[in-house]
Amino acid sequence: MSNSALRGSPSTVWWTHQERSVRRTVIVAGPRRSVRWRFSSSAHSPHQRGIAPPVWALNRRCRPARAVPEICPFARRKATSGHALRRAPRIPGRAVSAVNDLLASLAETLELPFWGAVLRATGTLLVGWFLASLLSRLAVRATVRLLDAQQTMLLRRFVFYGLLGGALLSAMHALGFNPAVLVGTAGVITVAIGFASQTSASNIISGLFLVGERSFVVGDRIRVGETMGEVLSIDMLSVKLRTLDNLYVRIPNETMLKSEVTNIGRFPIRRFVLTLGVAYHSDLDQVRRVLLDVCHAEPLALEEPAPGVYFDGFGDSSMNLRLLVWTARENYFEILNRIPESAKRAFDREGIEIPFPQRTLHMVSKPAAATAAPDPPPPATTP
Known part of the structure; x- marks a missing residue:
């Protein structure tokens, strides 16, 4: 770009020609401000290209009709420099184009490509x-x-x-x-x-299978081996869990695909199983009635499916029973503690004994044995 450096009165105007564009630039130099203008090539004759002689008269009557101030294209403010500047036109465009135009104008002004x-x-x-x-x-x-x-x-x-x-x-x-x-x-x-990295590729492919199979989703509570927790995310390489102890566990997708995964929170209801034993002299009908009354009195227990009491076999010191209670998934851990406590209080009130293994030792003392006579020597043998 070639620039002229002519000095004159405070309102001197110079005409310059840009090598990269057919448009011309006007610089209005005053005692306090300097503003750049642009003109299209059709506004002036060909002999004006390059450096033109200075124009000493710049007022309202001779101001350029097609002048466009070089300011931010999306700013809707009026720029003033004497009587020569006009309102900036509104240039439509997307946000990216506007930012690029602004930055390009700044770079052109600084002349730093x-x-x-x-x-x-x-x-x-x-x-x-x-x-x-x-x-x-x-x-x-x-x-x-x-x-x-x-x-x-x-x-x-x-x-x-x-x-x-x-x-x-x-x-x-x-x-x-x-x-x-x-x-x-x-x-x-x-x-x-x-x-x-074949391991990473295997984890990525396994992650695609896990997402496509949808055996568990974010928010489900699952158990993988000895680890149980809530699924936080299923990423490209691993599955993130938060355990009941508020621990962060990361399991690779390949391990998840090869392991047995138990989805605890897949269905809306869960069944609670309580195994207990009663003494052999207890009345099983009475025990069954007491346990069912405990379940019906519990507000978190569901009436449908109905609770049940089933005989589970004879133990070493007790008759074993199983109590099955259904509850909502979100109430499982609360009912896990309330049903056993209620059953123990009901057994104590009804006099039902819950046995425990006992071992009885009997000490038997024997009298001292009598002293026996020595055996006679064997008869001598003759050759």
């Missing part, structure tokens, strides 16, 4: 991150009643990372990189990493 590309890439990333966050939340709100927690989480991540990846490609393109080459390079690197 490289930093202009950096500013455009930074603006693209910021706007892309904002749009990705906003649209992912809107997608979740629109489908919260149609999808479960796991599907909602997957949808939000898909929208967020998809838009963010698109913004990243646009930013790399602004810096001068070819997006097709970047995508191809990323694919080759992904394949190489997959072959180098």
Whole structure:
């Protein structure tokens, strides 16, 4: 870009020609401010290209008719510099285009092409991150009643990372990189990493099977081996659990796929089983009636399915019975403590004995044995 440096009165105007554009730039120099103007090539004759002689008269009568002040394209404010500036026109466009135009104008003013590309890439990333966050939340709100927690989480991540990846490609393109080459390079690197780390690839494939099979979702309470807890998330490599002791447990997807998983919170109701024993001299009809009265008096116990008492066999010191009570899933751990306490109080009130193993030792003392006479020697043998 070639610039003229002519000095004159406080309202001197210079005409300059930009090498990258057919438009011209007007600089209105005053004692306190300097404002750049642009004119299209059709507003002036060809002989005015380059450096034109200064114009000493600039007032209301001779102000340019097609002048456009070079300010932020989406700012709707009136810029003033004497009598020569006009209201900035409204330029429609998307948010990304507006930010890119602003940053490009700033970079052109500073005459720094490289930093202009950096500013455009930074603006693209910021706007892309904002749009990705906003649209992912809107997608979740629109489908919260149609999808479960796991599907909602997957949808939000898909929208967020998809838009963010698109913004990243646009930013790399602004810096001068070819997006097709970047995508191809990323694919080759992904394949190489997959072959180098077979465990990670196996966990990713297992995670896809877990999500597709839907044997458990986020919020269910499951038991894997000796570990039981609530599912926090099903990620690409592992499943996160929170145990009853408020511990954070991470289990690889491959282990989850190969192990036996018990989904405790899949169905709305659960059955509580209480095993107890009564003495052999107890009346079983009375025991059954007392236990059923305890279940009917418990407000957390369900009437349908009805509770039941079943004989479970003869023990070493007791007759074993099983009490089956159904309750809502969220009340299971509360009824786990209330039913045994109520049964113990009812047995004490009715005089029903709950035996426990006992062992009786009998000490028997024997009298001292009499002294016996010695045996006679054997007869001698003759040769």
